Amino acid sequence: MYNILVVEDSGVVRKVLSKLLQEHSYFRCVMCVDYSEAQARLAEGETFFAAVVDLNLPDAASGEAVELVLKHNVPAIVLTGNFDEGLRSNLLDKGVIDYITKDSRFAYNQVVNLLDRLRKNLSIKVLVVEDSSTSSAYICSLLRKLQFKLLTATDGVDALQVLAQDQDIKLIIADHKMPRMDGCELVKQVRMDRRFQDVVFIGLSSSGDGILSARFIKNGANDFLRKPFYHEEFFCRIFQNLDSQEMLEQIRDSANLDALTNIYNRRYLFNQGETMFLDSNEISVAMVDVDNFKQVNDNFGHRVGDQLLQQFSALLIKHFGSDLVGRYGGEEFAIISNRNQTTFCVDMARFMTSVRNRLFTECDLAVTCSVGVCTTEKQNLSDMLDTADSHLYRAKKAGKDCIELCT
Numbered sequence: 001m002y003n004i005l006v007v008e009d010s011g012v013v014r015k016v017l018s019k020l021l022q023e024h025s026y027f028r029c030v031m032c033v034d035y036s037e038a039q040a041r042l043a044e045g046e047t048f049f050a051a052v053v054d055l056n057l058p059d060a061a062s063g064e065a066v067e068l069v070l071k072h073n074v075p076a077i078v079l080t081g082n083f084d085e086g087l088r089s090n091l092l093d094k095g096v097i098d099y100i101t102k103d104s105r106f107a108y109n110q111v112v113n114l115l116d117r118l119r120k121n122l123s124i125k126v127l128v129v130e131d132s133s134t135s136s137a138y139i140c141s142l143l144r145k146l147q148f149k150l151l152t153a154t155d156g157v158d159a160l161q162v163l164a165q166d167q168d169i170k171l172i173i174a175d176h177k178m179p180r181m182d183g184c185e186l187v188k189q190v191r192m193d194r195r196f197q198d199v200v201f202i203g204l205s206s207s208g209d210g211i212l213s214a215r216f217i218k219n220g221a222n223d224f225l226r227k228p229f230y231h232e233e234f235f236c237r238i239f240q241n242l243d244s245q246e247m248l249e250q251i252r253d254s255a256n257l258d259a260l261t262n263i264y265n266r267r268y269l270f271n272q273g274e275t276m277f278l279d280s281n282e283i284s285v286a287m288v289d290v291d292n293f294k295q296v297n298d299n300f301g302h303r304v305g306d307q308l309l310q311q312f313s314a315l316l317i318k319h320f321g322s323d324l325v326g327r328y329g330g331e332e333f334a335i336i337s338n339r340n341q342t343t344f345c346v347d348m349a350r351f352m353t354s355v356r357n358r359l360f361t362e363c364d365l366a367v368t369c370s371v372g373v374c375t376t377e378k379q380n381l382s383d384m385l386d387t388a389d390s391h392l393y394r395a396k397k398a399g400k401d402c403i404e405l406c407t
């Protein structure tokens with residue numbers, strides 16, 4: 001749960017913010033109507049993830065509440081009724097994350113989107129590649145304010161080494177002019193590696209070279225910033241690029257995942273399985289089917305049937321996390337593994353024992369499953385799946401709750 005402190009005297013604004021924040025179950029909103037209440041609340045020692053503070057309050061008309069939350073090391077987003085250039089630099093100099101003008105209802109959506117972005121940033125690793133230590137420290141200070149996890153490198157060669165060791169870096173911000181390998185060459189190298197196709201890459205340069213932005217983008221960068229940049233431009237470009245990338249990942253996930261069980265669907269299973277089949281020396285394919293599943297639907301309803309499929313899938317993932325597991329259709333699942341075949345069969349027997357030893361769904365149902373396994377290399381993956389399926393059929397015929405191997 002992330003505690004958000006809201007310091008706002010307008011009842012309407014408090015109501016709107018509270019409603020919007022409630023839509024995110026992980027946010028807990030603490031409302032204060034003025035400076036004194038916020039002061040008392042902060043003095044209690046409660047930790048806040050961030051604060052949304054009105055600049056002008058009845059008992060603090062000159063932004064004292066902003067200073068109060070910053071003094072307590074709470075990242076602040078400022079709400080202001082009016083905007084001017086002097087106010088902007090004053091607030092940013094104080095160290096607020098952003099200021100938002102209360103000019104429309106959209107402003108409050110912006111506040112909540114920003115809070116949500118900060119929450120997501122907590123788990124995002126950013127690599128800053130910059131040879132100037134002053135510039136690197138400045139960029140890192142901005143990114144730290146946005147709650148990112150930071151890694152640094154001093155040139156392209158160094159950056160590739162950091163990436164090789166830490167493959168869950170999601171964003172790279174790289175300068176152009178650096179010794180050994182410049183930013184344009186770095187992005188080219190990064191895009192050549194399939195593992196880093198989804199990394200968001202933002203190029204930076206202070207050079208007057210107008211064509212540089214085009215070179216960065218042509219080599220695979222998502223965006224480009226010229227130094228010195230405006231605080232707001234820096235944040236907006238980072239946020240927009242991360243939002244787009246996350247949306248893309250969501251679309252990809254919904255195309256590859258089964259909506260009910262959240263494990264891979266049949267289409268993904270075939271595509272990815274084919275690659276595994278071509279790349280591996282040793283391959284095993286198993287078909288797993290829940291026994292007498294129709295009776296669960298008939299006796300307890302489809303909702304409980306769905307719950308059983310979800311829990312059964314989760315158990316499969318728990319046992320076969322390093323293999324490719326997908327829903328083949330209905331109550332039938334397929335597993336494709338390139339691990340040692342004997343180990344795979346032993347793990348399958350263990351999985352069946354786990355199924356027998358636990359109860360599923362809110363109705364505490366005892367369940368069994370039947371399994372067909374093919375470990376004989378066939379001409380293609382489809383033939384292996386068919387063979388595993390025909391052995392599953394044999395297991396059903398043999399009385400269910402058993403495994404039939406084709407070795």
Ligand SMILES: Nc1nc2c(ncn2[C@@H]2O[C@H](COP(=O)(O)OP(=O)(O)OP(=O)(O)O)[C@@H](O)[C@H]2O)c(=O)[nH]1
Pocket residue numbers: 260289290291292293294295297301302303304305306309329330331396400
């Ligand atoms: N609740 C639920 N039921 C589903 C879903 N997909 C398929 N089914 C049902 O799964 C049932 C499968 O029934 P059968 O093929 O007769 O299989 P079974 O009862 O497990 O019998 P055996 O395979 O011989 O053990 C059918 O009634 C389908 O309607 C689903 O997503 N949710």
